Each structure stands twice: as C-alpha cells, then as structure tokens.
Amino acid sequence: MADKAARKELIETVQASLGEKIAEVDRDVIDPFVRVEAKDWPEVALFLRDRCGLDYLACLTSIDRGADGLEAVYGIERMDAERLQITVKILVSKDEPNIPSVEDVWRTADWHEREAWDLMGIVFTGHHNLVRILCAEDWEGHPLRKDYKSPDYYHGIRNNVV
Amino acid sequence: MSSEPASTTTDFAHSGDLRTEEMLLNMGPQHPATHGVLRVMVRTDGEMVIDCEPHVGYLHRCFEKHCESVSWLQSVLYTDRLDYLTAMGNNWGYCMAVERLFGGEIEVPERAEYLRVICQELNRVASHLLAIGTYGMDIGAITPFLYCFREREKILYIFETISGQRLNYNYIRPGGVAYDFTDDMVTMIGEFCEYFRPKMAEYNDLLSSNQIFKGRTANVGVLPIETAISYGCTGPVIRGSGVPRDLRKDQPYGVYDRFDFDVVVGSGEAGTLGDCFDRYICRVREMEQSIGIVEQALADLPGGEFRSPKIKQKIRPPKGEAYTRIENSRGEVGFYLVSDGKDVAYRNKCRSPSFHNIHVLPEISRGHMVADLIAIIGSMDIVLGEVDR
Numbered sequence: 001m002a003d004k005a006a007r008k009e010l011i012e013t014v015q016a017s018l019g020e021k022i023a024e025v026d027r028d029v030i031d032p033f034v035r036v037e038a039k040d041w042p043e044v045a046l047f048l049r050d051r052c053g054l055d056y057l058a059c060l061t062s063i064d065r066g067a068d069g070l071e072a073v074y075g076i077e078r079m080d081a082e083r084l085q086i087t088v089k090i091l092v093s094k095d096e097p098n099i100p101s102v103e104d105v106w107r108t109a110d111w112h113e114r115e116a117w118d119l120m121g122i123v124f125t126g127h128h129n130l131v132r133i134l135c136a137e138d139w140e141g142h143p144l145r146k147d148y149k150s151p152d153y154y155h156g157i158r159n160n161v162v
Numbered sequence: 163m164s165s166e167p168a169s170t171t172t173d174f175a176h177s178g179d180l181r182t183e184e185m186l187l188n189m190g191p192q193h194p195a196t197h198g199v200l201r202v203m204v205r206t207d208g209e210m211v212i213d214c215e216p217h218v219g220y221l222h223r224c225f226e227k228h229c230e231s232v233s234w235l236q237s238v239l240y241t242d243r244l245d246y247l248t249a250m251g252n253n254w255g256y257c258m259a260v261e262r263l264f265g266g267e268i269e270v271p272e273r274a275e276y277l278r279v280i281c282q283e284l285n286r287v288a289s290h291l292l293a294i295g296t297y298g299m300d301i302g303a304i305t306p307f308l309y310c311f312r313e314r315e316k317i318l319y320i321f322e323t324i325s326g327q328r329l330n331y332n333y334i335r336p337g338g339v340a341y342d343f344t345d346d347m348v349t350m351i352g353e354f355c356e357y358f359r360p361k362m363a364e365y366n367d368l369l370s371s372n373q374i375f376k377g378r379t380a381n382v383g384v385l386p387i388e389t390a391i392s393y394g395c396t397g398p399v400i401r402g403s404g405v406p407r408d409l410r411k412d413q414p415y416g417v418y419d420r421f422d423f424d425v426v427v428g429s430g431e432a433g434t435l436g437d438c439f440d441r442y443i444c445r446v447r448e449m450e451q452s453i454g455i456v457e458q459a460l461a462d463l464p465g466g467e468f469r470s471p472k473i474k475q476k477i478r479p480p481k482g483e484a485y486t487r488i489e490n491s492r493g494e495v496g497f498y499l500v501s502d503g504k505d506v507a508y509r510n511k512c513r514s515p516s517f518h519n520i521h522v523l524p525e526i527s528r529g530h531m532v533a534d535l536i537a538i539i540g541s542m543d544i545v546l547g548e549v550d551r
Binding site for chain 2: 133
C-alpha cells in the first residue's frame, strides 16, 4: 500500500516522543505496529489523538493468542485525505485481562470495547457500561476464545444438535 | 367560587398545571420502521425524546466464529450475509484482505478489477435505491418505494444473470471473480445505465423537492462533524455532515484511481448541515456518480483473465495479519484477518459501518419528537445483518 512510508514515519515520531512507553515496534510485517503496555495505553491514546491528530478509531480487534494471553489490536486513523494510520497492539494475560478504556478519547470505543468484552472477555477498566452487546445478557462464556465450548442447553433449548 | 371559564389548551400547558410524566417506550425489536430487529429504548416526555439507547444483537450469529471453522474460500459466503444489501462490497473487502495476506503473491487480473468495480457500483445503486425507497416509506410516502424497487429489480436481474444469485452473490473471490462477463451482459449493463440516468429526475420530483418530505427531514437529527468522527461514522452519514471522506478517492483500491467521479457531500441546502435531508441527498447524488463509474468502466473494459490462476480449490495464506477496508454503500467495511498458515482463518474480524452509524443515534435524537426518531433511524440506513454479525 502506498501509505506504508507514512505509517513508518508516524511510528518513528511516536517512538521518538514517547520513548519507553512504546514496548515494541515491528516494521517488517504487512501492517507495521507498535506494542504498548496496558498501563501506558491512556497516555499513548491521548498523544495519538491530540498530538498526531488521529481522531478516528477504525477497528478494535481482539485475538486469543493461546498461552500468551489476549490481544487487543487498535486500528487508528486520521479522518483527512491522507488517512494516516497506526496499529497499536496490547497483550494482556488471561488471568488479568485488564486494559484501560479509551471511550473518552474516541467515543466509538464504547461499543468496540463492549464487543471485545462480550466475545473475547477482555475487561476494559473505567468503561461506564461494560455489558454484553451482541450476545444475550445471560449468555455464559466468551465465544471467540479458542477454548470456548457452546452450552448444551440455553433456556431449555437444546444446542449442539448433530 | 368565581372562576374563569376553562382556559384554552395553550394556557393550560403554560400554567404549570399540566404535569407530564417520563415514560420508557420500547421500540422494536419487531417494528416495521427499524429495518430489521433493532430495539430502541426510548425515554419520552410526552412526544419528546429525552434519551434513547439502541440495543443490538438480535441477529447475532457469530460470523467471526463460523469463519474459524470453514475454509478461506468458504468464508466468502458468510460475508455475503453481513450486509445483505451490498454483498459485493463485503465480498470485495474480505477478498482484498486475503490477497493482502499473500503479500502480492496473488495478482488480480486487470479485467477482474474492472468487473469488481462494475458490480460494486451497481450494487451501490441498488442499495441506495432501497435506502431511499424505504426512507420515503418510513416517513409516509409510499410511491417512491415502488419506483425505486422497479429499478432495483433490474439491477438484481443483472446480478442474477452474472452470478446466479439475487442477493448473496459470492461473486468476488480471492484472486478475481467467479465468472466472466459475456458480451450480452456488457450490453445489458450498458442499456441499464442509459435507462437509469433519466429516472433520477423522478426520485428528485417525488422526494427531493417534495415540501412534506423536506419538512420532515430538514433540521432533524443534525450530526456535527466532530461527533461524527468521534463515533466512527462513515459513508453517506459522515459525508452528509460535509466531510468529503471516501476511500475510493482517499486511498484508491482496485482501479478506482482511473475513474473520474466526485465525492458528494451535504451542504445543508434544505436546513442545517448534517441533517437527515443531507444524508438522504448524498445517497441520491452518489447513485449518479456510481452510474458514471460503471459507464467509464464498461468503456475501458480490458480483456484477458478474470481470475488469478494461482487460486486453487484450497488456499493457505502464509502466517501473518492484515487489515483492509473498502468503501461500501454504508461506509467503510474492514476486515482484520489473522492467518497461522492453516486451511482456516485463525481470526476474522469484521468492522462494519452500520455498527458505528447506529451508535451515534442517541446523540442526535435527543430533544426531537418520537416521529422524528423514525426519520433519523431511516436516514442512517442501517442493515442489522452487519450490525449484529
């Protein structure tokens, strides 16, 4: 993609300004990304929005990394003709899957985070209303986890019919 | 004991004696004006909407989990059923992500890129026709619906000829398209474009210049630019607010950089910038642009392969992750794919435009009448299939 050079440049800027807050940078993959620790995320998010002008949270993907834990991948962009993008990854353990919420930074994070909680079980601390959004309120478990087993019965309705 | 004769209603309301109570109203999930199974909890004070909250998920079937159990090519079928009114766009978005995972190994033939553009733009017209028709019907004008469906039917017939399906096409596949166009199909599409151009005036006569329609949509549901961006709105919803963001122009994918077209934005011509009318009129004018693109693509349609010969019955993208997004009828549809080198995807995440467009609903409907809420939901043009996935 044509914007790859601009993306790398943005990563340089972010790394130069935030230094230790950026835990890892990978430029050689298809979509270059930066990795931050969960505790540093609100500060990085504010920097990205206010200093880099990335005002549009396009996508929040949650990934089950098996033994490594759960990962949240934020795709953040600038809503102008250049459409500058950055990918931020945060890895948390399955025992304590806590990531600070950024719903105050980008309002759209509200539903994104609810979805990631619902389907993957990542807890977004500080979210004002972290409840299930796609599954039913009384659904058990987080379906997109790799070790998820769908229930045999739901309200007396038999599931897993082969 | 002397008392004045009963005051008029207006005096009564202003005297402070009339107390209205807040009421919690449940709109949907089975409601004709919610375009599917959307449930909106509305807090009302008389006829006024104080607050509302959309509840989604009634159509949830965990598309993303299904894609982890079927092959890469079979997943294309599931993407059809996300936004079932613009299945071509979903197919394309997913296929682009798969092609990106291969990292340039699969080259899409030029002819296939043109065929994709033609199908996507025709699909955009079909989708906007439905949006406009049902929007008119939501507001009480049933006639435009019949006119819109007359034209939409012709597009669906074209698609049926091309792909064998009327709605869930499964036509755009990784590495190209499923079937080639014959000369007859090219002629058929060309004839449709000729037929369709003058019809646009009819919609403008029926709706765009209709005073009742304007009265119902102008100054209603005004979406400010900052709110639209912060809520991640895309497509005609954000363009209606005057933001000229269109991925076909900003980051042209496929062969969109070869075509001449304008990005239509709202200008507040009937009332305030970013109101329901602006979102509506964006769709009407976008159809004209889309037909222009189809005509240009038909004129330059190159020959050659329509499918990359590298795509076999089974594909296995190398390990990696890729995110792509394209401009669909309702906004940006994005796919984040994770491959671990196996026959099935490790993770397939879909970023759907309607999911974010409906999220902004409470923000713009506070303080309006209940009837206006219907107008606002209609102007968002959501498809619950892709909201709930």
